[in-house]
Amino acid sequence: MSGEQMPRNLRELGEVLAAIAVCESAGGLGAIATSDGMKTWYPRLEKPSFNPPGWVFGPVWTTLYAMMGVSGWLLWRRRDDHAAHRAGTRFAVQLMLNTLWSFIFFKWRSPGWAFLEIIALWAAIALTIRAAWRVSPLAGALLIPYLLWTSFALVLNGRIWQLNR
Numbered sequence: 001m002s003g004e005q006m007p008r009n010l011r012e013l014g015e016v017l018a019a020i021a022v023c024e025s026a027g028g029l030g031a032i033a034t035s036d037g038m039k040t041w042y043p044r045l046e047k048p049s050f051n052p053p054g055w056v057f058g059p060v061w062t063t064l065y066a067m068m069g070v071s072g073w074l075l076w077r078r079r080d081d082h083a084a085h086r087a088g089t090r091f092a093v094q095l096m097l098n099t100l101w102s103f104i105f106f107k108w109r110s111p112g113w114a115f116l117e118i119i120a121l122w123a124a125i126a127l128t129i130r131a132a133w134r135v136s137p138l139a140g141a142l143l144i145p146y147l148l149w150t151s152f153a154l155v156l157n158g159r160i161w162q163l164n165r
Contacts, residue, residue, distance in 0.1 A: 093128075115154070
């Protein structure tokens with residue numbers, strides 16, 4: 001982060017931590033939705049050779065949610081700016097779609113509907129990056145690894161759906 005964008009005091013540090021907590025909480029809701037399906041249903045599915053081991057997902061998502069939180073804070077701190085408000089709204093939409101995917105795929109055990117939903121999620125992330133970049137290039141850049149991981153997840157979801165029809 002550049003000096004201008006780093007938290008300058010304890011209040012701003014608290015804001016950053018709160019924004020990270022919001023994103024990590026969205027991930028926590030997704031984990032709750034995922035929990036039962038990961039133990040019972042998901043292990044029985046046929047998966048492609050590029051399916052990562054289960055232990056990879058926790059650290060990857062924890063890191064991505066933290067980066068999303070910092071991005072969200074960078075937008076929030078400029079919330080009076082119309083462009084930042086628009087980017088923040090898009091940010092909120094993609095975060096809700098992110099959580100919803102876990103429910104559709106794991107809780108409701110519907111890879112086909114989850115595939116359609118993750119396409120919408122991918123588009124929402126891309127639109128969020130574009131809007132965020134206009135407000136703060138750093139806020140946009142912090143979301144790029146999330147878009148890349150979601151791209152991989154989209155391909156994985158599609159292949160799992162295809163293999164298990």
